[in-house]
Amino acid sequence: MSGDVIAWGAAPLTVTIALDDDDRPRLVGFGRAAAALLPVERALPPVELELRGAAKGRGSRHVEQAASARLRYAGHDASDDRLELRLTDPETGLQVTQTWQRSGDAPVLRCHAEVSNDGTAPVTLRYVSSLVVGGFGAGDGPHWTSRLRLSYASMDTCAEFQWRTVSPADLGLLDVGIAGSTRRRIAFTGLGSTPSGEFLPAGAITDTVTGTAVVWQIEHNGAWHWEAGDHLSSGYLAVSGPTDQEHEWRQVLRPGDTFHSVPVAVTASADGLPAALSALTPHRRAIRRPHPDNDALPVVFNDYLNCLWGDPAEEKLLPIIDAAAKAGCEVFCVDAGWYSDEQSWWSSVGEWLPSASRFPSGLPSVLDRIAALGMVPGLWLEPEVVGVDSPVADQLPLEAFFQRDGERVNERGRYQLDLRHPAARAHLDATVDRLVALGVGYLKFDYNINIGAGTDVSADGAGAGLLGHNRAYLRWVEDLLDRHPGLTIESCAGGGARTDYATLSLHSIQSTSDQADHLRTVPIAAAAATAIAPEQAGVWVSPRPELSIAETELCVVNGLLGRMHVSGRPDLLSDEQFAAVASGLAVYKMLRGLVREGLPLWPTGLPGWTDDWVSYGLRAGPTTLLSVWRRGGGSDSVELPLPHLRGAAVTVTCAYPEAVPVEHRWDREAGVLTVTLPHPQAARLLRLVHSRPVTI
Structure with missing residues (x-):
């Protein structure tokens, strides 16, 4: 087999593996033309393993x-759709x-x-990669540290999806003139x-x-980890779930045992970062x-943001419920606090x-x-947590909670349930079954702590x-939905702290943020x-009575190309403000x-946190929907490049x-739409319809 080559896939996602003289596999090409394949001696293996007792690589890489x-x-x-390399x-x-598995028709x-x-x-695993690719930036032209750009998205409470693009040199990876590999990495x-x-x-790497x-x-x-660094004068990428070095993860594999790494989805586009990000949507x-909510996309009202702020009560809720129904909402979710006689219920x-x-x-x-x-x-x-002052803390066995060194982990006055334990599952099953029996058809699963490294109970x-x-x-969530197939579950973690597609493969909706300011919500909604698939991205639309009509309309535009989550006080809005909200829900x-x-x-x-103009759109067949925001500064006009419509006759209307x-x-x-918004804080949803087929 030495010298053989395994080539699989279709451009731009081709995988080429070559065997060296000792039958060791090396990934010599990922998305590369045959003429640009790496020499086998410069390529990395397709899987990286760290084992206890085996020599480790250079530095912390x-x-x-x-x-x-x-x-x-x-x-x-x-x-055609799967490669298994043994x-x-x-x-x-x-x-x-x-x-390597192709994701349906998606690239x-x-x-x-x-x-x-x-x-x-027995063998102790300390690291197992899910994806390793080398050779980034190899070939003619600038050194790879100058040629490549790394992109990542910062996430913070009320400031989610903030993408940054930097060169490797900006993060400390330099061309040091060494022929081999250095010990540095970007992690x-x-x-x-x-x-x-x-x-x-x-x-992303561009x-x-x-x-x-x-x-x-x-x-x-x-827990997860990815890193980029240098390997023989080009860049590499290694992606994994938890590791020993970063997360105290290790797994003893006894004879007959199997460990599965976490899945990683990867795509590529010759049209740059935004196009590659968009390409993940069909996947x-x-x-x-499958769930009925995925098709129906009902409008959700939730009484938290700019509304009751976790302090619901019957007399407060009734006028809000009436106003939400009148505006056109189709789900009404009572948020935190319904279970406690006290305002301070955290613990x-x-x-x-x-x-x-x-x-x-x-x-x-x-x-x-x-x-x-x-x-x-x-x-x-908030199913996974039990307050330290809750009676449930003493009713469940100690083993049903996360522990370290024989003691329950106390994170800000909460204990974490361990859903490997049957008592924890039984408690939550009984809870959800009881609520569904009351007529509840929608649950917002929140999570407001971070339990840290984990639990050492029944674990290596x-x-x-x-x-x-x-x-x-x-x-547990899968079993829950099997038992209650009509139940819709929203994922939330203080906003967007659980934005991942293990969670979102099961939960219909993802909270994107708890940002309460309509102007600061704009870059979150747009990014x-x-x-997240647009129809899963729950974006708050929470107008306040003190806002102008233009600002109220801006609030509504925030949610029109995502999943509409209404809040605020619809019962206190003026007739004109209420009409602006109701008409927005009808358009949605x-x-x-x-x-x-x-x-x-x-x-x-991709929107920056302080951009004066922000735009985000969706294209479907002959129609392009385009949200355009002006946030208080800059010129009255903005140019919006739409290369997919270049050369087409386009009808533009305000939806x-x-x-x-x-x-x-x-x-x-040129394929450029110029839009003018004279008001310094305004937004519009535009509908563009072209008169000829456009290649997508």
């Missing part, structure tokens, strides 16, 4: 490991299968590795139980010479669990029984009022305990589709089929506010 270098080719199976470690008996590959112990002695790590608490579990961008997303609801839709949650003082007529009477007005009743729930390391819980949580209902099908685009680029003329000019030859 996860490539060039001794265990990986031992792997030998053991066969492969290939079909490897073996002759020293330990480990069998490794690297799988996306999904990758993971399986490691089985076919030997006679991004998701810690604990909030996979997008600091950064999205995603990233080659400025070719214009090609490679984008990946880590489809895991816990995100394809891997979702007492976990029993999830309705408060008698907040609901003197009983919570069911409020839920019945919601249903009688044609809306689906919903409730907020705290990180392994967390990984086991992460996977048990997903199984959410970089990480007419257009939500296009939201469900459209592919994202960003004419002015919202309806029947409002918008000053615009369409340059057919």
